[in-house]
Amino acid sequence: MMLKQRLLAYLEALLGECPDLVEEPASSLPLFLRERYGLFSARLFGRKFLLALEGEDWETGSPAEYGKQREVLGLRMEGTVVLVLPILPSYARNRMVQMGIPFIVPGSQIFIPNAFIDLRETFPRAYPKGRQTLSPAAQCTVLYQMLRGSLEGIPLKQIAERTRYSPMMATKVKEELEALQICKSTRRGRSMVLHFVTAGRALWEKAKPNLISPVKKATWVRWDRPDHPGLLAGMSALSRRTMIADDRLPTYAVPLAVFQELLERGVFVGCPDAERAKARMEIWAYPPDLLTEGSMVDPLSLYLSLRTSTDDRVQQQLEDLIKEIKW
DSSP states (O other): OHHHHHHHHHHHHHHSBOOOOEEOOOTTSOHHHHHHEEEEEEEETTEEEEEEEEOTTSOOOOHHHHHHHHHHHHHHSSSEEEEEOSOOOHHHHHHHHHHTOOEEETTTEEEETTTEEEOOSSOOOOOOTTOOSOOHHHHHHHHHHHHTOOOTTOBHHHHHHHHTOOHHHHHHHHHHHHHTTSEEEEEETTEEEEEESSOHHHHHHHHGGGOOOSEEEEEEEEOOOSSOSSEEOHHHHHHHHSSOOOOSSOEEEEEHHHHHHHHHHTSOEEESSGGGOSEEEEEESSOGGGGOSSSBOOHHHHHHHHTTOOOHHHHHHHHHHHHTOOO
């Protein structure tokens, strides 16, 4: 039962919701398999699987033994068999991957070919209590709540879909926001849902000390196309939203993956300085288009990208920018 609970918690982190495990009769199996494994069926990643949970008092078998046992289970039971093991040494794991034997070590590793694979020795540590800034995914989620539509009471799986992150990342976001007391979570049926402790301008003021600039890097670029490859950002966006003047060259924002793709495709090339450039390109830690529908980055991310400016005119316009937001 302990392994079953670990499995459910692990799958919930992967899927964004807790799957149903239906116990399967094992009377047709040889006695040694009935004693060694508990059998459950479940739908995972859109497919039905037979999960064989190994008893925790059994010694770890060899990859060859696991392969033979899975073969017998597959002949007697319906569905793709996945072995759920309490522990698996790295040498055995590597061999089982080579042999194509699906397995799950709850809380650590999963190998289901054509469905899901994660073979790290351990997953990253839980959100550290002493951390004072949000990860890009958590920051993006909070800004989405304020700008694009309420995530209040929505299952984590749906939040992941809306913010374009994986269900596992949505679970980590939940842990971060709870650690900083920005939101709480409750269970609704099989799903975990979020409840923000406040909303609108109050949520902005509460989260602001933990928010950072979305700009990971800025570089000069040049291209020969009439269109531009990103959203207006930086001083270019601020000049459109306020009375401040724009810089000589426009500033655009793209996420890292898009920046790398455009470089590889030759859409633009890097420049060593502004003299030969056509624009300043900001590489963002989260997709800027996720938080806006227009041609400019959203006002809250814009504020965060410029709030360390030493120009008093910029600081004044940033304050005016926040005041004009309709919370």
